[in-house]
Amino acid sequence: MWEDHQVKKPCPFIAVEGAIGAGKTTLATMLAERFDYPLLKEIVDENPFLDKFYQNIEEWAFQLEMFFLCNRYKQLEDTVQNYVSRGLPVVSDYHIYKNWIFAQRTLHGDKREKYRQIYHLLTDDLPKPNVIVYIQTELATLLKRIEKRGRGFEQDIDPGYLERLIEDYETAITQLRTQEPDTVIITIDGNELDFVEHPEHFEQIVAKIKEHL
Numbered sequence: 449m450w451e452d453h454q455v456k457k458p459c460p461f462i463a464v465e466g467a468i469g470a471g472k473t474t475l476a477t478m479l480a481e482r483f484d485y486p487l488l489k490e491i492v493d494e495n496p497f498l499d500k501f502y503q504n505i506e507e508w509a510f511q512l513e514m515f516f517l518c519n520r521y522k523q524l525e526d527t528v529q530n531y532v533s534r535g536l537p538v539v540s541d542y543h544i545y546k547n548w549i550f551a552q553r554t555l556h557g558d559k560r561e562k563y564r565q566i567y568h569l570l571t572d573d574l575p576k577p578n579v580i581v582y583i584q585t586e587l588a589t590l591l592k593r594i595e596k597r598g599r600g601f602e603q604d605i606d607p608g609y610l611e612r613l614i615e616d617y618e619t620a621i622t623q624l625r626t627q628e629p630d631t632v633i634i635t636i637d638g639n640e641l642d643f644v645e646h647p648e649h650f651e652q653i654v655a656k657i658k659e660h661l
């Protein structure tokens with residue numbers, strides 16, 4: 449029974465975030481299994497714009513960002529309906545804010561402004577994750593992981609683009625801490641903690657998350 453002074457914690461809605469290849473899908477999958485929560489996973493293989501985008505970012509950015517936004521909006525709408533609004537936990541390998549992080553990097557001028565308006569219209573009233581697990585990584589780690597995963601269209605990604613995204617993520621996480629003070633943000637050192645090879649590293653992450661559930 450809850451005493452008066454106890455505050456009931458919200459149902460876990462956990463998002464794993466980090467730059468390209470940081471290990472979001474890997475960690476989110478492991479967490480979903482460990483906590484026995486459903487996993488909300490990004491669809492990559494059916495994206496018709498990704499390889500074109502990496503060949504010519506200027507030309508394809510708007511189509512790609514809109515595609516990601518609409519897809520994630522639909523996925524999250526379903527997730528809210530099936531889980532969040534029913535008080536059921538869920539773990540996701542992205543946070544919707546990621547759309548705006550990327551769009552600010554890839555879109556400029558009029559297109560960015562149009563995107564910004566649509567982004568807010570679609571996402572402002574969506575329930576947001578209450579726990580963010582942020583995998584912080586340096587460039588060398590990302591390059592290694594991208595190579596290891598071996599997706600053809602990512603092999604020629606400009607390291608400068610990744611470097612800027614690492615900085616964009618740092619800025620975004622700092623902003624989220626201020627804008628959403630009730631959201632728990634757990635930062636993981638993705639260079640030092642290897643939750644794939646070292647079970648004890650995974651246990652450390654699980655223990656940290658459990659403190660907030």
Ligand SMILES: Nc1ncnc2c1ncn2[C@@H]1O[C@H](COP(=O)(O)OP(=O)(O)OP(=O)(O)O)[C@@H](O)[C@H]1O
Binds near residue numbers: 468470471472475597
């Ligand atoms: N801690 C880790 N140690 C070693 N390899 C890892 C680790 N985390 C992920 N990997 C490997 O790195 C690659 C990228 O991982 P993953 O697909 O989970 O990244 P992601 O952040 O979801 O990527 P994206 O941004 O493209 O969605 C995969 O081959 C995965 O097996």
Ligand SMILES: Nc1nc(=O)c2ncn([C@H]3C[C@H](O)[C@@H](CO)O3)c2[nH]1
Binds near residue numbers: 490492512516546602
């Ligand atoms: N431009 C852009 N905007 C996004 O919202 C976005 N989300 C993911 N990605 C890229 C990273 C991986 O290559 C690949 C799989 O995550 O897709 C994105 N690229």
